[in-house]
Every structure is written in C-alpha cells, then in structure tokens.
Amino acid sequence: MTAPHRTLTLRPGERQELRLPTLSAAGYTWTWQLQGDAEAVEVVQGRPPAEELAGRPFGTSADTLFTLAGVRPGRARLHLAHRRVWERDKPPLEQRSYDITVQPTP
Numbered sequence: 001m002t003a004p005h006r007t008l009t010l011r012p013g014e015r016q017e018l019r020l021p022t023l024s025a026a027g028y029t030w031t032w033q034l035q036g037d038a039e040a041v042e043v044v045q046g047r048p049p050a051e052e053l054a055g056r057p058f059g060t061s062a063d064t065l066f067t068l069a070g071v072r073p074g075r076a077r078l079h080l081a082h083r084r085v086w087e088r089d090k091p092p093l094e095q096r097s098y099d100i101t102v103q104p105t106p
Contacts, residue, residue, distance in 0.1 A: 007099045010041070010070030018066040020096070022082070025061045028093060032066070033079045040074025040102045043067075070102040 008016055020030055034043055044067045068078070077099050081092035 005097050005099070007101070008068065010068065010100065010102050011105050012070045012072055012102060013105075014070045016068045018068065018098075020064045020066070020080070020082070021061070022064045023061050023093070024064075027084045027086075028082055029085060030064045030066075031081050031083060031085070034076050035079065036076040037074030038076055040070070040072055041076045041078070041100050042069040042071050043078065044069075068098075068100065073102050073104045075102070076100050 010016060022028060022030060030045070032043060032045065034041065046065045046067065047062055066078075066080070077097060080096040080098075082094040083090070083092040
C-alpha cells in the first residue's frame, strides 16, 4: 500500500515527529532513505518512551517514531518503507514519502 506524498516545512532547530504504526510482532520494520540535501535534515528513528509501553502484553507491536530536525536551509526527500528486512525481493507493505524544506530563520 502506498500513502499519498506529503510535504513538511521546518526551520533550523525545529523538530517534527512522525509516528508510524509498525507490525514489528510480524517482523516488519520501517527503513528510511534521505535523498537530496541530506545535510539539511537530521533523521532519528526510535520507539515510544518506555512508560508508554509499560503494561502492554509481550509481543505487542509498538509504533516507530521518526524525529526530523531542520539543520540548515535546503530540501530533501525522505522515503520510508514498511518491510521485513529479509524480504528484499518483495515490495514493501507500505511506503511513504515526505518532501522536506528547511527554510532560513527569519
């Protein structure tokens, strides 16, 4: 499944969090690739805080968090793919793309 293309605008030092549902219990994970001016945006992949996951049944899938931070003015495209890493020859279960513009600080 492919989701619509999205756009994000940031300024240097500004952060945007993306929360994506993940079927980790079934072996899926989100992979990412940054194209264009990769030095304009910092991408950090993580999980929800431990206190948010506390009390959930063992084996329950948790969302994946991507924190995007504007570093310097520029444009980049973030490609995300929800896939099993060992199934490289199969298409991803889901894909998302984000055009990211980091604008100069006023």
